[in-house]
Amino acid sequence: MKVTLISIPVQDQQKALQFYTEKLGFIIKKDAPLDGGNRWITLVSPEWQDGPELLLEPAPLHFEPSKIYQEALMKAGIPYTQFDVDNVEAEYERLIKLNVDFSVKPTEMGTLKFAVFNDTCGNNIQIVENL
Known part of the structure; x- marks a missing residue:
C-alpha cells in the first residue's frame, strides 16, 4: 500500500492553482472538468513528478463539515498539511x-526547523526541514 493522492480543501480552485504553481512551484499533473464547474486538479512536485499528487479539492464550497473543519484549523493556527523543504x-x-504571508517565521524545534504560511485559499501550510 502507498499514498498516491493527498487532498487539500480550497475555497477557490483557480486561485489555489495560481498560488500552488506560481508561488510554491508545483506543476500540473491533471486538470479535467467536473460537474458543477469544478475541476479535478492535481499537482506534483517538480522534483518528484512520479510522487504523490496534491488534489485541489473544492469541498468547502459543497460540503459544510469540510468548510467548518477548515475554518476551525485556520482560526486555531493549525497547519492543514506540511511540505518538506x-x-x-x-x-x-x-x-x-x-x-506570501507567514504566521510563524522559521523556528527550530528539536531536530527540525519549520515555518507556517497562509495559502490564500483557507489553509495554513507548514514547511519543514529536518536538521
Missing part, C-alpha cells in the same frame, strides 16, 4: 519576496 530559511526568504 531542504532549507526552511531559503524557502521562507523566497516566498516572502513573492508576498
